[in-house]
Amino acid sequence: MERDGHCIHVSDLRKQYGQLYAVDSVSFNVEYGSVFGFLGPNGAGKTTTIRILTTLIHPSSGEVRIFGKDIVKHAREIKKRIGVVLQEPSFEANLTVEKALDLYGILWGVPGERRRDRARELLEAFDLQDFKGKKNDELSIGQRRRVQVAREFMHDMDLLFLDEPTVGLDPAARRQLLDYVKKQVHGGLTVFFTTHIMDEAEYLCNEIAIINKGRLIARDTPAGLKQRYGRIKAVEIKIKDSPVQSVMHIIRPIAAGGLVEIPAEDTIRISSTDAQDMLVRIIESFARNSVQIESVSVSPPTLEEVFLTVVGND
């Protein structure tokens, strides 16, 4: 497989429905062998983008190249090398889980022995053993979703699109799925992933783009996003050789407006949206008053806060 340039290249992409731009001037690249997280509120344009990138619908304008090839001109060729798990449920009601996996393998032209090996591996990896003989119709919602995701791995591919694959999955199944995806990525797979669960995005994604009302509003690594948009909300300061009470006259005026707690005799905890600034001022003031600090700890910002801030400010 050629690996020149980017696995996905999107430039000034637009999709118009009447007056609405469901996708509006979106540009980004996705590197080979990485997980690209595409996050955004309901109706932001995530599924529309996936539908374009998987050749299911045409863009109104803009350029998409996958594996270096134009998506409109080379749709057939690209389709052979990608997999997609769409947001909508899709299953063969009357087939058993085992048969459904096998049929999917047949549709993709996977030879018999490989199909059986692959199915065995997937039944195990997605914890489907216990109901492999059950018909899809008889499964719970989460079990069906697991089958829908698992069957996509019946065939080999270079790029996989997952549109909210973990909806309805219990915590163990969710973790199993994420770890299975991670393993495939280590083996060279590239993944385009959407979710509304920020912890999940952070666990899996190398890079995250946030889309809102059709437009990309932020893009970075999870750590980079937190550094740029996250704010430290709580700090804990442990004071050396003196009780907190003896320095409260310094802290109180600075921490006014925040929540001040004393979890231990020598430790103070301040929670506030300005906690970071307060910490700086307390450290300065302690230095002036010769108060020594034993240690400082801060609660790092979460991706969820970043998401709410970025989308909220848009």
Ligand SMILES: Nc1ncnc2c1ncn2[C@@H]1O[C@H](COP(=O)(O)OP(=O)(O)OP(=O)(O)O)[C@@H](O)[C@H]1O
């Ligand atoms: N076929 C269509 N015709 C008209 N409008 C559409 C069509 N498909 C999507 N839209 C609109 O485009 C916008 C983006 O929809 P899209 O399904 O891409 O959102 P999403 O980010 O996937 O949301 P969710 O998180 O709810 O899945 C929405 O406002 C939606 O109403």
Ligand SMILES: [Mg+2]
């Ligand atoms: Mg969607």
